[in-house]
Amino acid sequence: MSVQITENQVQQYGSHFRILYQQMQARFLPWCQMESITGQSKSVERVGKAEAYDIISRHSDTKYVETPHSRRWIDLGDKGWADLVDEMDKIRMLADPTSVYPRLAVAALNRAKDDIIYAGARGNARTNAGLVALPSAQKIAVSASNLTLAKLLATKEILDANEVDDDQSMALDGQTPNGAAQRVMIVNAKMLTNLYGTTEIKSVDYNSVKALAQGQVDTFLGFKFVRSERVAKDATATTGYAVAWSRGCVGFGIGKDIVSSIDPLPGKNYSVQVYARMSIGAARLEDEGVVEIACA
Numbered sequence: 072m073s074v075q076i077t078e079n080q081v082q083q084y085g086s087h088f089r090i091l092y093q094q095m096q097a098r099f100l101p102w103c104q105m106e107s108i109t110g111q112s113k114s115v116e117r118v119g120k121a122e123a124y125d126i127i128s129r130h131s132d133t134k135y136v137e138t139p140h141s142r143r144w145i146d147l148g149d150k151g152w153a154d155l156v157d158e159m160d161k162i163r164m165l166a167d168p169t170s171v172y173p174r175l176a177v178a179a180l181n182r183a184k185d186d187i188i189y190a191g192a193r194g195n196a197r198t199n200a201g202l203v204a205l206p207s208a209q210k211i212a213v214s215a216s217n218l219t220l221a222k223l224l225a226t227k228e229i230l231d232a233n234e235v236d237d238d239q240s241m242a243l244d245g246q247t248p249n250g251a252a253q254r255v256m257i258v259n260a261k262m263l264t265n266l267y268g269t270t271e272i273k274s275v276d277y278n279s280v281k282a283l284a285q286g287q288v289d290t291f292l293g294f295k296f297v298r299s300e301r302v303a304k305d306a307t308a309t310t311g312y313a314v315a316w317s318r319g320c321v322g323f324g325i326g327k328d329i330v331s332s333i334d335p336l337p338g339k340n341y342s343v344q345v346y347a348r349m350s351i352g353a354a355r356l357e358d359e360g361v362v363e364i365a366c367a
Contacts, residue, residue: 097184099189099297103353106145106325111147112144115145117143119140146354149348150183150348152347154345155336156343158342158343172345184349185299187323189257191322191323196358210364212365218364220271220272223256226256230359230362236360255295256295259311261311261366324354327348327350332346
């Protein structure tokens with residue numbers, strides 16, 4: 072038997088690409104007020120509450136209340152994705168990457184949508200008078216703990232005390248059935264793991280959806296839990312920030328949704344360019360409807 076036969080053994084290479092695990096879809100859009108934008112920005116007009124007055128005598132003069140008006144702005148920003156595939160490289164490969172790059176491009180832009188919505192919810196909102204930060208009353212301190220039942224209850228209390236969506240049985244788009252969750256809670260896997268260990272969450276007396284049996288918390292205390300590993304952390308990476316808001320309290324503006332193209336470029340020796348872009352923006356429309364929860 073020849074000892075040199077191994078010199079003639081070959082390796083087989085794959086003829087297709089496997090997309091590695093990553094977030095492919097935008098997850099926060101269902102809880103946003105959608106706005107179509109033509110131009111650089113669009114205003115969202117707001118009116119506040121005005122209290123009733125006492126009528127203390129017959130035929131008394133009418134009194135006029137001062138109805139508060141205000142405005143929040145949604146500003147557009149552009150996001151792009153592009154990569155090149157050399158025409159000569161395609162000849163040398165069994166798999167053509169141009170078949171999978173568009174999916175990667177759309178996934179990247181979908182993740183960017185979530186990033187912009189998340190930043191808009193907890194960041195500065197633009198008004199006619201300038202930038203407005205999320206008030207401290209809408210923030211729950213870290214208190215050396217991760218996500219706990221106490222923090223969930225505190226979040227619910229803040230929203231309830233602000234009369235947030237208390238009388239709303241339908242979403243702003245009018246398409247969400249009565250009883251659907253109007254509040255969303257954005258958390259990461261670490262926060263959920265800590266929540267799973269909470270005695271009250273593990274008990275079916277407290278959690279009708281049996282979170283542990285299903286392997287996930289779906290809805291609890293009126294919040295729809297949406298997991299995202301793009302939750303922001305502080306500079307030391309020791310504190311992460313969950314964010315809760317009521318449906319429609321964050322606005323998402325679309326100037327141009329995702330468009331993509333695949334084109335040969337003569338100036339690049341006819342390398343194929345896979346390109347995608349979008350123009351979007353997000354802003355917090357109502358401070359009282361958004362709560363930031365710091366988690367150790």
